[in-house]
Amino acid sequence: MAPMGIRLSPLGVAVFCLLGLGVLYHLYSGFLAGRLALFVLGDPAERAGGGPDLPPGPLPEGTVDLRELLAVSVLAAVKGGEEVKRVRESNVLNEKAKGKTREGAEEKMTSGDVLSNRKMFYLLKNTFPSVQINTEEHVDAPDEIIFWDRSIPEDIKEKIQPKKVPAESVTVWIDPLDATHEYTEDLRQYVTTMVCVAVNGEPVIGVIHKPFSAYTAWAMVDGGSNVKARSSYSERTPRIIVSRSHAGKVEQVARQTFGNKTVIIPAGGAGYKVLALLDVPDKKQEKADVYIHVTYIKKWDICAGNAVLKALGGHMTTLTGEEISYTGSDGNEGGLLASINVDHQALVDKLPDLEKASHKQT
Numbered sequence: 354m355a356p357m358g359i360r361l362s363p364l365g366v367a368v369f370c371l372l373g374l375g376v377l378y379h380l381y382s383g384f385l386a387g388r389l390a391l392f393v394l395g396d397p398a399e400r401a402g403g404g405p406d407l408p409p410g411p412l413p414e415g416t417v418d419l420r421e422l423l424a425v426s427v428l429a430a431v432k433g434g435e436e437v438k439r440v441r442e443s444n445v446l447n448e449k450a451k452g453k454t455r456e457g458a459e460e461k462m463t464s465g466d467v468l469s470n471r472k473m474f475y476l477l478k479n480t481f482p483s484v485q486i487n488t489e490e491h492v493d494a495p496d497e498i499i500f501w502d503r504s505i506p507e508d509i510k511e512k513i514q515p516k517k518v519p520a521e522s523v524t525v526w527i528d529p530l531d532a533t534h535e536y537t538e539d540l541r542q543y544v545t546t547m548v549c550v551a552v553n554g555e556p557v558i559g560v561i562h563k564p565f566s567a568y569t570a571w572a573m574v575d576g577g578s579n580v581k582a583r584s585s586y587s588e589r590t591p592r593i594i595v596s597r598s599h600a601g602k603v604e605q606v607a608r609q610t611f612g613n614k615t616v617i618i619p620a621g622g623a624g625y626k627v628l629a630l631l632d633v634p635d636k637k638q639e640k641a642d643v644y645i646h647v648t649y650i651k652k653w654d655i656c657a658g659n660a661v662l663k664a665l666g667g668h669m670t671t672l673t674g675e676e677i678s679y680t681g682s683d684g685n686e687g688g689l690l691a692s693i694n695v696d697h698q699a700l701v702d703k704l705p706d707l708e709k710a711s712h713k714q715t
Contacts, residue, residue: 414483416517419550419558419573422481423513424505426525426548426560427571429476432499433469433529433546434564440465441536441544441565448537461533466490469546470529475499477527477548483520487683488527489653512577524551524679526656532622535597541565542637545624549656551679559660561624566635570628572664582665583632586642588695592616594626594641596648603645610703623650627658630667630693643700646689647672652679655689667693674701 412421440446446463470490475497477486525548530536532543544565550558557574572578590611595603600619607615618641620626629641656679659669670676671687674697692700 411482412480414520417481417484417520417523419516419518419552419576420505420509420513421515422484422523422525422550423558423560423571423573423576424509425477425480425501426550426558427506427509427562427569428501429473429527430546430548430560430562430569432476433473434562436468436472437465437530437536437544437546438564440468441539441541446537461537462490463530463533463537465536466530466533470527471497472499473527473529473546473548476501477525481520481523481525484523484525486525486527487653488529489651490529508579509571512579513573514576516576518552522553524554525549526551526653526679528624528653528657531624531654535621540621543621543625545622545628547624547653547657549653549660549679551656551660554678554680556656556660556663556679559657559662559664561628561657561661563625563628563635566637568633568635570631570633570661572661574660574664576664578661578664580661580665581632582630582667582693583640586693586695588642588699590614590616591642591695592618592640593643593645594618594620594629594639595645597621599647602647606704607645623654623658627661627669627691630662630691631665642692642695644689644691645672645704648688650685650689652677652683652685655685658691662691662693665693667691668697670697670701672701672704674698 440463446465448461448463450459451462467490470488470492474486474488474492476499477484479499480501528547531545531547535543542565544563546562546564548560549556560569560571562569570580572580593603593607593615595617597619600617604617607617618629618639620629620639626641626644629639630644655669655677659677662669669689669691671685672690673687675687677685690700690704
């Protein structure tokens with residue numbers, strides 16, 4: 354019997370307890386659900402930084418995080434490179450002509466170009482649907498279901514901070530297989546896949562991937578890189594790397610300018626030639642001090658190299674020293690001069706004849 358003569362009904366006590374439990378449930382259910390979601394899905398801030406927990410799919414439109422775009426560009430170059438390597442090793446290239454260069458040389462296309470382009474284009478387009486993407490090959494196949502898993506490599510996380518820019522200011526340039534001619538000749542060392550990101554026409558992200566040695570160089574202007582310049586370069590008698598098809602034209606003027614000891618290195622692929630200026634851990638990679646091109650060249654061939662050099666303090670300009678804009682037309686008319694850790698303007702001043710030769714060829 355309760356105090357004061359009041360008897361408690363067991364049924365009433367049970368009802369009171371149930372009501373109390375109901376109140377507690379409503380008070381704490383939101384908190385518990387939130388903690389459960391955090392446990393299952395992970396920290397939203399961590400996921401925003403590129404963790405693998407968010408489902409694949411397009412990112413929100415409006416702005417673009419350049420760190421995320423760098424991560425996807427590296428992945429795209431590697432995925433494209435896998436196709437390039439697979440086709441070459443199958444020895445079924447399905448080689449065909451797609452036209453002629455301005456100099457009359459036949460431009461070739463292979464299954465490696467097409468399949469690499471498909472992988473690279475759709476990975477970037479599906480992830481960043483609001484970004485302009487320019488690519489060397491036409492994309493005429495149905496959409497490929499390929500997405501970024503939101504993971505950012507640790508070396509990029511360590512060196513690059515998130516940086517958002519308006520999506521409409523971004524242009525991506527893809528070269529799905531640089532050095533196609535050499536690819537058909539099985540000169541594998543020259544072959545690269547490349548991605549470049551330009552913001553308001555200025556190259557800010559460059560990725561150059563070598564499929565047959567599994568080496569990838571990347572850099573972001575005002576950010577960081579996984580590649581560096583060599584410790585020394587020769588300015589008086591530089592080793593000059595040039596296109597295999599234009600070696601003779603450059604050699605005559607170069608020897609007149611720098612002397613008979615000047616070494617001319619004929620090579621294929623613009624990506625390979627830029628890597629020749631850098632400290633690259635690849636035994637098959639030749640070393641040069643200056644890269645010169647004397648004729649018309651497409652921007653997807655040079656944008657990635659331009660961004661990498663710029664991020665490292667180097668330069669890539671026309672032969673007259675003008676900066677190259679990566680908006681508008683897909684070609685560069687003024688030839689090309691690239692260097693790092695040398696007096697670039699002095700090189701420009703020494704090569705007026707090459708600028709004239711460039712115009713004669715275009």
